[in-house]
Amino acid sequence: MKQDLQQMFSKAKKYDRLAQKSLFELFSGKMLSVANSYINNRDDAEDVLMNAFYKAFTKIDDCRNYESFQFWLRKIVVNDAISFIRTNKHILYAETEFTDSIAEQIDEVDELSKDIDLDVIFREMPIGYKLVFNLSVFEERKHQEIAEILNITEGTSKSQLSKAKKWLKDYFNQQNTIQNAESEI
Amino acid sequence: MQNLKSKYDQKKMRVSDGLWDRLEDKLDQAGKEEKPKIIWWKYAAVILLMIGLSGSFWMLNHKSDMNENQEFVNQTESENQNFDSNVIETSENNEVGKVNPINNNSEADNQRLAVENVNPSTSESINKENQTTNQVFEKEITIKKDEISIPQPEEKLAQNEIQKPKERTKYITSSDLLFGVEMDRAKTETPKSAMGINISKSKNDSDFPNPKRIKLFGITLYDKDSITNK
Numbered sequence: 001m002k003q004d005l006q007q008m009f010s011k012a013k014k015y016d017r018l019a020q021k022s023l024f025e026l027f028s029g030k031m032l033s034v035a036n037s038y039i040n041n042r043d044d045a046e047d048v049l050m051n052a053f054y055k056a057f058t059k060i061d062d063c064r065n066y067e068s069f070q071f072w073l074r075k076i077v078v079n080d081a082i083s084f085i086r087t088n089k090h091i092l093y094a095e096t097e098f099t100d101s102i103a104e105q106i107d108e109v110d111e112l113s114k115d116i117d118l119d120v121i122f123r124e125m126p127i128g129y130k131l132v133f134n135l136s137v138f139e140e141r142k143h144q145e146i147a148e149i150l151n152i153t154e155g156t157s158k159s160q161l162s163k164a165k166k167w168l169k170d171y172f173n174q175q176n177t178i179q180n181a182e183s184e185i
Numbered sequence: 186m187q188n189l190k191s192k193y194d195q196k197k198m199r200v201s202d203g204l205w206d207r208l209e210d211k212l213d214q215a216g217k218e219e220k221p222k223i224i225w226w227k228y229a230a231v232i233l234l235m236i237g238l239s240g241s242f243w244m245l246n247h248k249s250d251m252n253e254n255q256e257f258v259n260q261t262e263s264e265n266q267n268f269d270s271n272v273i274e275t276s277e278n279n280e281v282g283k284v285n286p287i288n289n290n291s292e293a294d295n296q297r298l299a300v301e302n303v304n305p306s307t308s309e310s311i312n313k314e315n316q317t318t319n320q321v322f323e324k325e326i327t328i329k330k331d332e333i334s335i336p337q338p339e340e341k342l343a344q345n346e347i348q349k350p351k352e353r354t355k356y357i358t359s360s361d362l363l364f365g366v367e368m369d370r371a372k373t374e375t376p377k378s379a380m381g382i383n384i385s386k387s388k389n390d391s392d393f394p395n396p397k398r399i400k401l402f403g404i405t406l407y408d409k410d411s412i413t414n415k
Contacts, residue, residue, distance in 0.1 A: 029197035050208050138193045
């Protein structure tokens with residue numbers, strides 16, 4: 001697998017079309033899921049994915065080795081998805097300070113994480129929360145990095161993450177109460 | 186949160202079938218757009234280089250030709266003037282005069298070459314001109330003009346020497362003098378005819394015929410032998 005990836009990467013560096021197609025087929029499914037987790041629209045996510053692969057293939061010389069290609073490509077997809085949201089959707093972040101009371105809510109969400117459906121998060125969560133939540137949880141970015149990417153303060157990033165977790169908790173509590181009520185009826 | 190992340194990492198979506206074709210078209214277009222630009226720049230650079238080189242060569246050749254033509258015209262004009270004067274003076278040289286312009290031209294070319302050989306610095310400067318820049322070319326060409334224009338009087342002098350060689354004065358030698366004295370003596374001794382030709386007449390010859398015998402109607406009127414015997 002590694003040898004195949006290495007060969008495909010080295011050929012793609014020479015602008016070999018078959019190698020590019022092989023890389024596309026190998027990573028397109030995962031990268032489409034990543035793009036869709038931000039955009040929540042399949043067609044727009046595919047457009048973003050296509051542009052991301054185009055950038056990756058035309059600037060593949062910037063990627064040093066085949067092992068980092070997947071992460072390099074994922075970074076491009078995430079950045080393109082965020083810039084797509086910024087240009088098409090207006091997001092306003094309210095400046096709030098991160099407090100200890102908010103931090104307590106995070107631990108409670110961890111208990112619920114087993115039952116969380118990812119599609120629900122992508123579909124129902126507000127876009128402001130979702131961006132910070134995705135970057136923090138799925139991309140494992142620090143709040144300082146998130147603040148630089150989204151052009152917000154670090155405190156805002158922390159508060160948005162805690163609010164996102166609170167929203168998840170409330171959402172699943174609400175879903176549980178609805179399910180309980182339906183079962184009683 | 187680790188559970189969420191592992192779920193997220195395992196999640197995949199199926200890409201629509203036409204997405205790779207769209208991407209391939211985009212990559213092809215990008216390749217086509219970039220390549221013609223590079224080729225166009227290459228051709229443009231080559232064309233500009235060719236135009237520049239041909240222009241510089243043309244300028245150099247044109248200027249040298251102009252100088253040569255001016256020199257040739259000046260020389261031919263001066264030679265034609267000399268030739269015309271010669272034609273007026275002698276009618277016998279007409280046929281030769283028709284041939285002379287060619288000879289004169291060839292002589293002029295030879296003289297011009299001779300002048301160029303006399304000044305080797307000019308030929309060396311011409312060789313150096315081909316290796317220097319255009320600005321230096323123009324400066325050296327102006328210098329060359331001056332250098333070539335200076336020796337024109339020398340050419341004319343050389344030309345006159347060749348066409349009209351000085352006639353050496355002939356002095357009378359002693360043998361000629363003695364021969365003249367002998368001739369004068371001979372003139373005084375021998376009578377001359379009207380044409381100056383010496384005729385050696387025999388003493389017996391006279392202007393009248395001297396017949397031996399004259400007969401008229403069978404009668405001998407005169408007989409030289411009878412007279413002499415008598």
